[in-house]
Amino acid sequence: MLGEQRQKMQIKGIKDGLLVTLGEGEWSELEEALIARVEEQAGFFQGARMALDVGNHVLRAVEMGALRDKLSSKGISLWAVISNSQVTEQTALMLGLATRISTPRPERVVRPLETTLTGENAVFVQRTLRSGYKVAHNGHVVVLGDVNPGAEVIAGGNIIIWGRLRGVVHAGADGDESAVVCALDMAPTQLRIARLVATSPNQSGGWDKKVEPEIARIENGQLVSEPWYPKK
Amino acid sequence: MTATVVTITSGKGGVGKTTTTANLAVALAMGGRKVVCIDGDIGLRNLDVILGLENRIVYDLVDVVEGRCRLRQAMIRDKRLPELYLIPAAQTRDKSALSPSDMVRLCDDLRADFDWILIDSPAGIERGFRNAVAPADMVVVITNPEVSAVRDADRIIGLIEAEEKGPARLVLNRLNPVLVKRGDMLTADDVLELLAIELLGIIPEDENVVISSNRGMPVALDGKTKAAEAFHNIARRLNGETVPLLDLEAKEDLFKRLVRIMRPGGN
Numbered sequence: 001m002l003g004e005q006r007q008k009m010q011i012k013g014i015k016d017g018l019l020v021t022l023g024e025g026e027w028s029e030l031e032e033a034l035i036a037r038v039e040e041q042a043g044f045f046q047g048a049r050m051a052l053d054v055g056n057h058v059l060r061a062v063e064m065g066a067l068r069d070k071l072s073s074k075g076i077s078l079w080a081v082i083s084n085s086q087v088t089e090q091t092a093l094m095l096g097l098a099t100r101i102s103t104p105r106p107e108r109v110v111r112p113l114e115t116t117l118t119g120e121n122a123v124f125v126q127r128t129l130r131s132g133y134k135v136a137h138n139g140h141v142v143v144l145g146d147v148n149p150g151a152e153v154i155a156g157g158n159i160i161i162w163g164r165l166r167g168v169v170h171a172g173a174d175g176d177e178s179a180v181v182c183a184l185d186m187a188p189t190q191l192r193i194a195r196l197v198a199t200s201p202n203q204s205g206g207w208d209k210k211v212e213p214e215i216a217r218i219e220n221g222q223l224v225s226e227p228w229y230p231k232k
Numbered sequence: 233m234t235a236t237v238v239t240i241t242s243g244k245g246g247v248g249k250t251t252t253t254a255n256l257a258v259a260l261a262m263g264g265r266k267v268v269c270i271d272g273d274i275g276l277r278n279l280d281v282i283l284g285l286e287n288r289i290v291y292d293l294v295d296v297v298e299g300r301c302r303l304r305q306a307m308i309r310d311k312r313l314p315e316l317y318l319i320p321a322a323q324t325r326d327k328s329a330l331s332p333s334d335m336v337r338l339c340d341d342l343r344a345d346f347d348w349i350l351i352d353s354p355a356g357i358e359r360g361f362r363n364a365v366a367p368a369d370m371v372v373v374i375t376n377p378e379v380s381a382v383r384d385a386d387r388i389i390g391l392i393e394a395e396e397k398g399p400a401r402l403v404l405n406r407l408n409p410v411l412v413k414r415g416d417m418l419t420a421d422d423v424l425e426l427l428a429i430e431l432l433g434i435i436p437e438d439e440n441v442v443i444s445s446n447r448g449m450p451v452a453l454d455g456k457t458k459a460a461e462a463f464h465n466i467a468r469r470l471n472g473e474t475v476p477l478l479d480l481e482a483k484e485d486l487f488k489r490l491v492r493i494m495r496p497g498g499n
Contacts, residue, residue, distance in 0.1 A: 128428065130390030131383055148386050148426060
């Protein structure tokens with residue numbers, strides 16, 4: 001029984017109430033089914049605004065009016081009748097009913113742009129690392145000071161040295177090849193990122209070397225170090 | 233009087249700890265201060281040799297700590313300088329014979345009777361170093377203007393900080409102005425740039441040092457050589473005087489000398 005009913009109509013919640021779409025068949029049967037449904041779920045329909053989509057059905061004032069009254073007695077206010085038939089549409093307009101329902105408007109809630117960042121896990125060391133000192137962390141490491149020869153910094157992430165890097169560093173120690181090493185004076189004894197190892201170029205002419213901030217990373221499978229330009 | 237305990241250490245061996253301890257002790261004593269030096273290098277003692285006192289050793293540091301003699305019995309008074317005393321190390325034992333607290337207790341017993349207690353630390357970073365540094369009020373690090381010495385000095389300075397005896401003060405030993413001028417040797421600035429501690433003094437390379445050592449006569453006794461002058465300057469700085477660094481330039485033309493006179497301030 002219920003299955004049959006379902007074929008005769010579909011009920012959908014819309015912004016302005018309920019939209020009941022009626023299927024094919026005899027008008028009287030459809031009307032009966034609709035009323036029965038309303039009676040069955042009286043609580044649900046009580047006080048509802050209903051828009052009725054009658055498809056191809058041709059309805060004259062008498063039929064439409066009667067239906068409206070019947071629904072009204074059940075506490076339902078019929079406010080729109082949508083159809084493909086011009087006659088039905090005319091009838092609806094004559095009875096003061098709407099013939100279109102507005103398309104659902106988009107969500108009015110505007111989420112604020114997410115400009116608060118939470119960042120990533122890092123450890124901060126504010127001192128020069130003398131020979132024999134070591135910092136190891138599976139996130140990023142930032143050192144505010146020099147890293148002297150014989151000192152080591154090992155990080156799972158990036159390594160930033162705000163000072164002279166003259167010791168040994170290993171960024172991306174867990175295998176992350178996107179890790180980088182930055183230093184104000186890049187002169188490490190040995191530099192490692194993930195599985196690659198490199199040493200500084202020959203320092204013999206190095207006393208006159210222009211000291212500038214550099215960033216070292218893996219590019220095309222090789223360790224390269226280049227001056228740091230913020231635009232990049 | 234309450235003595236200041238100064239430990240002279242370096243990390244690296246052979247940079248001039250014992251020579252500096254001996255000459256500094258002599259320079260302080262010659263200035264009228266009462267000084268005792270303690271040789272912390274158990275098993276490889278040298279301070280007695282450099283001071284020319286090895287023939288007079290009866291008791292040593294380990295005898296005192298192990299209670300076989302009184303502290304005063306182990307102290308050797310220098311006949312040339314009555315204000316200078318030495319407590320020699322034991323040669324037949326090793327560094328495990330002493331503990332840091334033994335050294336602290338020993339120095340506490342000595343403090344009331346002296347102006348300066350100088351401890352000659354052994355090379356290394358293990359027990360011997362830790363024993364020597366334990367009672368220190370001040371630590372002096374000796375280094376040479378040479379890459380491996382500076383590396384070790386940096387390490388030892390870090391350990392001194394970790395022992396909470398910092399900051400250390402630096403003596404740069406065996407600087408050769410000729411090599412520096414040629415660009416073949418690190419300059420004092422190069423060394424200080426890495427080590428970043430206060431400079432106590434610079435001692436130039438001087439063949440007289442070796443000659444004197446072999447005779448058991450520290451150079452400072454003579455006072456006439458460049459090295460001797462440098463040691464005496466350090467002693468004066470320890471006593472609170474402001475002493476400009478020695479002019480160690482190999483040769484200087486008249487123009488440079490004029491420029492130096494006209495520009496105020498020391499080196």
